[in-house]
Amino acid sequence: MKEQLLGSMAMPGKSLQKACRLLVVFCALHLLVTLFYYLSGRDFDVLQLFSKHQQSQEGRSSAPMTMTEVAREAPATSAAAVLEKPARDQAPLPEEATETTETGPPGKVELLPPSCPDPSPLLVGPLNVEFVRPVNLESIAKDNPKLRKGGRFTPEDCTALQKVAIIIPFRNRDEHLRYWLYYLHPFLQRQQLDYGIYVINQDGDETFNRAKLLNIGFQEALKEYDYDCFVFSDVDLIPMDDRNTYKCFEQPRHLSVSMDKFGFSLPYNQYFGGVSALSKEQFLKINGFPNNYWGWGGEDDDIYNRFDRIAHTRQTMNSDGLNSLKYQLLEIQKYPLYTKITVDIGSPS
């Protein structure tokens, strides 16, 4: 009897042990696979096969990539410890520091090529955007040989639909800027736009004034070329699909409606931040942005009565804007990938 009992009790114990062992093996396997995928995100030569399918420049329109969620910018800034100053990447030649006004692509005045098609045939759709692998300005310049000094590009085979100045308000975000340039130059070239990149750098430690920098960008870009469209972009926003054309439309357009950091839905209905497009006429009609709306940059910035200021900008539109814009131009630097305009914008009055 006892032996029988022992016999019948040993059976379930054995199969339970076996099941547990299988489970442990499965979990170990799972962990190994996870580790493998983690490592393949790093820069190991063995796994370059996978990384070849990453972001490609114009022309190489393979099957559209599957969209992956874009990492928040917080982990991105911890990826690379040192923020390089542009001066170290590319030594700007002093004699080329200032550029005379452009007249457009040379030698094509008589026979204008046909208008570029809308939409562009070079678009690939969803893009694979990540901020783990470091990027550097030299390799970006190498990957984009058709760019002219100051981050200018004009399509050769057709006449661009619009002349677009991309204005980026900036201060001490060099790493973000590098990623921005890495993704946006191929993106904008695929959209066959006649564009230029203008980074408006606020000098000094005073509260960041995004709106005033955008006004300055508008004015300074127009001194160089007769842009008819202005795209205002934060330095830390990358589009995830190149069918989101960075040009102007019949009404001012909000180009960053779905952002990963807001769960791909608008954080609130009135939100117009991030990336927006206004034509020259539209911008002039609203007298640009308010100069006196200071503050708003994040947890570390000093807030200066920000909510009161927002509430009043509708009333002050006619007196506070382009027509009252005052600033001191400190430096214009023409780098291969962008024009950096450093300004002193004063302080909150």
Next chain:
Amino acid sequence: MMSLLPLLLLGIVFPATQAIQFKKCELSQIFKEEGMEKYFPLPELICTVFHISGFETETKVNNKGHQEYGIFQISNNGWCAEKEEDITKSVCGILCTKLLDDDITDDIACAKKILQLPKRLDYWKAHKTFCRKDLDQWNC
């Protein structure tokens, strides 16, 4: 094999102790459960909280020399206390840093106290600026 168990448990527990960013309807539900609706209409509350802290429990902002803490951005300017000995002098009777943890029952209790004072939700400037119309977007 068994010696790995505590390590495994630690691996599960660790992510659970980081800061919370609530979703709109998550926070709405918590406010309902905590009886916030008796103090102020919910859509205006949710809208205001969104604009001041983005529903993040760890939000800490410097505003004209004073620090504001947590999901309700309670200021150390008499509303919460920086030091133990000042706790009884503060309106909410709480240490400011306690407003940064995952448990928002103390944040809610403090907000309730403020909502009973004369200016009510207008103590938070965002209310007047952002949250007086177009409130449907804050329903759940």
